[in-house]
Amino acid sequence: MDSPLSPSSARKEAGMFLTLIVLLSGRSQQAMASQSPQDVECILFNDEYLTCTWGSKETLTANYSLYYWYIPPRDENHTAAEECKRYLQEGGINTGCWFNHNEIIQFRPFYIHVNASHGGRSLVIPTKVMKLQDLVKPTPPVNLTIQNLSNNQLQLTWDSIYAKPHCLEYAVKYRSNQDTSWTEHLVSGKIFSFPSVDYEKYYTFYVKSKINQYCGTTQLWSEWSVPVFWGNNATDKGPAEEQAPWFWIHVVLPTASLMLFLVLVILLIRMER
Numbered sequence: 172m173d174s175p176l177s178p179s180s181a182r183k184e185a186g187m188f189l190t191l192i193v194l195l196s197g198r199s200q201q202a203m204a205s206q207s208p209q210d211v212e213c214i215l216f217n218d219e220y221l222t223c224t225w226g227s228k229e230t231l232t233a234n235y236s237l238y239y240w241y242i243p244p245r246d247e248n249h250t251a252a253e254e255c256k257r258y259l260q261e262g263g264i265n266t267g268c269w270f271n272h273n274e275i276i277q278f279r280p281f282y283i284h285v286n287a288s289h290g291g292r293s294l295v296i297p298t299k300v301m302k303l304q305d306l307v308k309p310t311p312p313v314n315l316t317i318q319n320l321s322n323n324q325l326q327l328t329w330d331s332i333y334a335k336p337h338c339l340e341y342a343v344k345y346r347s348n349q350d351t352s353w354t355e356h357l358v359s360g361k362i363f364s365f366p367s368v369d370y371e372k373y374y375t376f377y378v379k380s381k382i383n384q385y386c387g388t389t390q391l392w393s394e395w396s397v398p399v400f401w402g403n404n405a406t407d408k409g410p411a412e413e414q415a416p417w418f419w420i421h422v423v424l425p426t427a428s429l430m431l432f433l434v435l436v437i438l439l440i441r442m443e444r
Contacts, residue, residue, distance in 0.1 A: 211285055211296055214391065215306045218334055221275050224259065224267035225285055225296060233289035235296070237268045242280040252284070277304045304387040309333045312341065312378040315399035325365040325401060329378050336361070338386035342379050347372035347402070373402035
């Protein structure tokens with residue numbers, strides 16, 4: 172017959188059992204947290220389409236559904252929530268939602284709610300309200316052009332395909348082939364004057380844009396534009412590019428000529444024999 176446990180032994184086993192439960196509960200909560208993304212990121216690309224993303228197939232273990240709605244003015248009826256019509260997927264897992272131009276309404280509160288069901292539990296990303304005018308990411312500027320002005324001055328101009336160019340501000344960055352870092356300037360219009368240039372240098376210019384403070388509140392810059400170049404690219408573009416023509420002219424051609432001359436001499440000697 173088994174002897175009963177002493178009070179101290181019983182308390183010890185109960186404490187170990189509670190500790191085990193706490194550890195298992197903590198691991199379960201961590202697993203659920205890893206399955207549930209914490210936030211949704213939305214970007215309105217050039218006022219043309221909107222994407223909202225919440226993870227990747229490596230971080231998600233369930234297919235989430237997105238619901239959205241707008242709060243209309245007071246004189247209109249409340250609009251019911253609608254589910255995303257075009258999900259973005261990776262390996263069959265919903266990772267985001269794509270909205271076309273007709274589904275986008277700026278200057279109204281935009282609400283989204285994302286949830287999923289996994290293992291009999293509901294996974295929810297809390298409802299989020301956004302201002303779409305603050306989420307605009309323009310396309311990069313195009314048609315960069317450089318003109319020479321008097322007194323060694325350059326003028327850089329560009330165009331934008333954004334539908335409301337008055338809502339944009341710009342940043343210009345440039346450097347020469349002899350610079351180790353980029354110089355960057357903020358510009359309000361589509362023109363930048365470079366006060367003094369060195370004709371012995373080779374310059375590279377980029378431009379990017381974002382919505383200004385009069386049309387939205389955002390830090391979303393466009394990507395940098397295709398670069399435009401100016402300067403003496405025949406003499407000095409940089410160490411690597413400078414070395415190539417020099418190597419061919421001063422090393423390869425003389426060596427090849429000497430080898431050809433030696434071959435001809437050898438052939439001539441053999442023919443005389």
